[in-house]
Amino acid sequence: MSTVSSAGHVLLATDKFKGSLTAAEATAHLAAGLRRAVPGLGIRTVPVADGGEGTVDAAVEAGFARVLTRATGPTGVPIEVDFAVRGETAVIEVAEASGLRRLPRGEAAPLSASSYGTGELIRAALDAGCTRIILGLGGSACTDGGAGLAQALGARLLDADGEELSPGGAALTRLVRVDLTGLAAIGELIVACDVDNPLLGPNGAAAIYGPQKGATAEDVALLDAGLANWAKVISISTSDADFARVPGAGAAGGIGFAALALLGARLEPGIDIVLDLADFPAKAAGARLVITGEGSLDAQSLRGKAPAGVARAAARGGIPVIAVAGVCTLTPAELEAAGIRAAYALADIEPDLDRCILEAGPLLEQLAAGLLVATLTGAA
Template identity: 45%
Template sequence: MAVAEGSTQVDVTPLWFHRAGASRPSAVCAATLLGMRVLLCPDKFAGTLSAPDVAAAVADGWRSVADGDELLVRPLADGGPGFLDVLARALEARRVPVSTVDPLGRPTAGEILLTPAGTGYVESAQACGLHLLTPTERDPRRTTSYGLGLLVAAAIECGAQEVVIGLGGSATNDAGAGMLAALGVTPLDSVGTALPLGGAALTAVAALDGAPRLRAARLVAATDVDNPLLGLYGASSVFGPQKGADRADVLLLDAALERFAAVLQRDLPGCPDSLGTRPGGGAAGGLGAAILALGGRCESGIGLVTRAVGLDAALETVDLVITGEGSFDHQSLRGKVVAGVAGAARDRGVPCVVVAGRVDTGRREAAAAGVTEAHSLVEHYGGEEHGGTEAAMGRPAEGLRALAARLAGQWSR
């Protein structure tokens, strides 16, 4: 149906009605149509809210204005923090608590997700996550992925025939050397002594000892990072500074990982050639490369999650999509949740609105990716100059509820 807006006729017939191939309803029929169907599929707001919490806040705000609309809630993740929480809501699987260690070797709690079909899911951030360290503890020269190896080993001990490892949000830059050590492959120096944990120690790696204890389980790296392990766009150069590395550290770590990659190719049976340049090898401080070295493969994290939650089917039936993440910036458009959702919505002719803690992406870039509108909590709270960043970090759920209520007033019919 259409309503007059000044001298312009605005078609407000639900998009699903047109896609279904039906004729335009009469005014009487249109009055009986149900409200809008809105798909809520955000990522986490790193450091503040999980993806389910973001979705819940948006849903509460929307319902406060448009309670008759149908909301489809599908929180998402791309392999980083929150990966297991999202999958646990979507899959028939049991959660198994596991003791592991953090990036500095301190005891911490983790878990694995096991399906009846024999697939185990683990989240690298539970053992390697940057959020597990204080800012002064961040040092990628000495942080280790050993705890992730313990999680993978636990999944295999529980009978997993395939282990899917969500990569993202890591504090490590050791190319998975710690993970390999926990799985039975120990890096050695030139005199046969086991190396200390951490990326910097790999400058002295000369050989490997032992064999991976995988019991024929297949490994899958769930990541949407396509960076290689080495070089200008590699793990150390691109992600090292986010983990506390200065310029000297980046050069040292890149050289250490180059040496380690050469040893893996020479001494680890089944390790592919050109390990240092393979797409995805640089994910999570080089954990992608370690998984490739063990005969595993890389798979899109957001693709895996969207299949699990049935996102494609949901997109076919809705009038509006709301997604979001903590910071909507240039990295968001490179394989992150928002880019995947917006592109899928655009392909179906469905408008996509982004809500984020902050928005640093230009309108043209966002529109080209399929984003109809983008809204920032920082601006909602008055902008940088009026303490908007502090408020966005301190009261994100409150801000999201208010933003969603405003959006419902603008979009709901």
């Protein structure tokens, strides 16, 4: 049996292992493996997310209450959804009402999918008395520039005949005028965003993320044209700056743009928001080690994802960080530059990737009970 110093606890702050474990499940399995190998070890858990799927769950783990309601799915089908509330603050995920996982039978609808349901969730939070909305972007099925969201909050999008536009990004090519007189006011809107794409062009919402939502090359061109028209009409109607160029405007199919241009939002890294909600500094105080991770540690992990954000936060307290993952493609130098001392992957102990996905929980416990103990004893 390994022995370690009793000084300081270990803080587990992992994101989900997509397709295998939620963030809470991942931290629970890690904790089980560590306790089995190191009886009496002090452990605290802070399941985290980067603003995409899992952000509401992370808020609930941090003490928010889960609120159930109904909203319109990305293709117009009513669905059961939830958001989180604590006091006057609400946490909402775009993926919950307008996400790819909400597509009926998984059938993509790149031209007609809408963000309307996300607007309904914001409306529900406002009706519940919330004056501060945290909106997690990521996992969206739509490329409508947030037009549906705006419609759900009272904006009217009109074509040349004065008729309301149909849902989806393709319809935006027919947009002539917007009526914002009925648009709901939001006290404070904070957008959790982990990408820096603008709304338009080769690095924009349609070009970069459209294919992931089923868009063909022709669809991408049509969607980009619709978004360009949407941005032009909004700019004329509001006489504001060109928000289409702002990094992050292209997030979640352009919902970032609508949040900035119409709702006065400010964009912040999603992981930083979640760590703040969870009071990470207080839970990390006195820790001897922080363990973070996610399903795949790769180059994308270094660009605003949870592990890099956790490492930054831990560094402020001088706490060493190691990471766990299903697979890791980062070099030791890249890990070190991100503030991560070492990384351990399920693929290191189980070369069958299918088994890594299906049996991620037990394998994570095995990883914790084996390879991680060496780090813990070394940090004693």
